[in-house]
Amino acid sequence: MEPHSGTSADTATTVDSGGVIRRVEFITEAVLDALADWRERSHQSQDVSLEAKLQELHRGLQALAPLPLPPLGDSLFAAHLTRLEMVMGAPLSQVSAFACDAILAQSPPRGPSVCLVPGLGALTQALSRPLEVHQDTEVTMIDYSQEEVQVQTAKGCIYTADKVLVTVPTSVLKAGGLQFKPALPAFKQSALEDIVEGRLEKVVLEFPWKFWGQRVGGKDSSESEQGDRKPDEVQMQDSEGELDIGDERAVSKVWKDVGEGDEVFSGGAKRGERVSEQKRKLGGQWLWRLQPSGQPRGLFSRFFDPYPEGGTVLVGEVSGAACCALDPLSDGQALGLCVQALREAFPGKVPQPTRGYVTRWGGECWGGAVGCALRPGADPQVPVSLAQPLEGRLFFAGEATVPWLPASATAACVSGLREAVRMTN
Structure with missing residues (x-):
């Protein structure tokens, strides 16, 4: 049977x-x-x-x-x-x-x-x-070319900060709706391409x-x-x-x-x-x-x-x-x-x-x-590359940046704590 x-x-x-x-x-x-x-x-x-x-x-x-x-x-x-x-x-x-x-x-x-x-x-x-969160506020540009980072929104507002943490999903970064000045370096772009959502x-x-x-x-x-x-x-x-x-x-x-x-x-x-x-x-x-x-x-x-x-x-x-x-x-x-x-x-x-x-x-x-996960042929160190700060002013967090806890809510939380320590040092 x-x-x-x-x-x-x-x-x-x-x-x-x-x-x-x-x-x-x-x-x-x-x-x-x-x-x-x-x-x-x-x-x-x-x-x-x-x-x-x-x-x-x-x-x-x-x-x-x-x-x-x-x-x-x-x-x-x-x-x-x-x-x-x-x-x-x-x-x-x-x-x-x-x-x-x-x-x-x-x-x-x-x-x-x-x-x-x-x-x-x-x-x-x-x-x-304890934070002031601005909802319904689309960020279109992050300018980290100067000592002060400028964050521009779709509504035309500009926020300035000493340091900025980027936590948007890899799919959003790959889509190009969020621009960076200067553009993200080649190693970041390559790491993003090795991610499959x-x-x-x-x-x-x-x-x-x-x-x-x-x-x-x-x-x-x-x-x-x-x-x-x-x-x-x-x-x-x-x-x-x-x-x-x-x-x-x-x-x-x-x-x-x-x-x-x-x-x-x-x-x-x-x-x-x-x-x-x-x-x-x-x-x-x-x-x-x-x-x-x-x-x-x-x-x-x-x-x-x-x-x-x-x-x-x-x-x-x-x-x-x-x-x-x-x-x-x-x-x-x-x-x-x-x-x-x-x-x-x-x-x-x-x-x-x-x-x-x-x-x-x-x-x-x-x-x-x-x-997310890594494509066939991808370097296993891709999450480390994604997490690497730029110019000491631009930082990156998210579950894709944690190589030992991928695709988990825990990784998202841990990565935020990791970058908080980096940004305060």
Whole structure:
């Protein structure tokens, strides 16, 4: 019997999914070890994309395996690749295999992943409280040719300062909307060209009850008063029980609750194990969907439950090249696509959502990207070059300038502290 791929509720309940998971994890760890060995033996001139190298090593190790993996194994390995793309914030086909060691070192991440319930805005507001922040003020020119730096805005205002810190995303610097006088030196321009920006979009859905939990508010999560109507489009609205992960059949149903997002990549949960109280307090649970073959990798392969204690919100994620599937869709169509993915995983259980929201970060002129990595052939010292100050007056911060914590909010914060020390010395 073929393993369940997310299209039927009554197939593959007898698959030894636990054994397949362990084999895939063993092969994946072996692939990453082989990648580390290859980097030690190779030169930068031999660099290729991380996608190509991982697939090459995976095929080689599979050929040595005594038994071939079933299709479920391919889906699980694809989930590992999706996980890496989300950590890197960029498609693996565009990422350097030679210069990715810092990113791979944090996959699985060291320590728990946490979610700020009020959002990152609460953190930035707290940090900026003693400062005078001018919002809706576009900076068009930074003149650091004189002893005093001049910052010019689109409204014609000019601010002067002894030192200036630039924290705009690399995608904005590359677009050229922010001019520098004199122009950024060649080593900075070259470093920027070696950066590949990532994509990540989120689709937030609120439901009348928590169909993916056991019981919510006295209602059995399997009840569906509205049925599985075809989710061609979900109407937009304006809007400002602990999961048991011990049932191995969960994998056959294409779901695996991985707590903070790491168990499925480091051994999985043991039978009967539940998500710990500590993890639930840290904020949220990650749910993985093993995608059917033929779907773009990263298309709603991961969902986030920010309120595991009883909320009814799920956040679907689309990463890497799969974001192109959302770009031409209306918000209602994108929400419908997300609901369709959920109904493949929970046949007959998903009600019509009450409201939803779709991010469009890829189209933001002040961002345009989420995370970044190095292109194949790039010098691993690119982040150091990006961080290098100019003339002792112009400084640079941002997650792209931290080589040991790339593509993370932590790196953004750490880089700001680093430059604060530099600027005061």
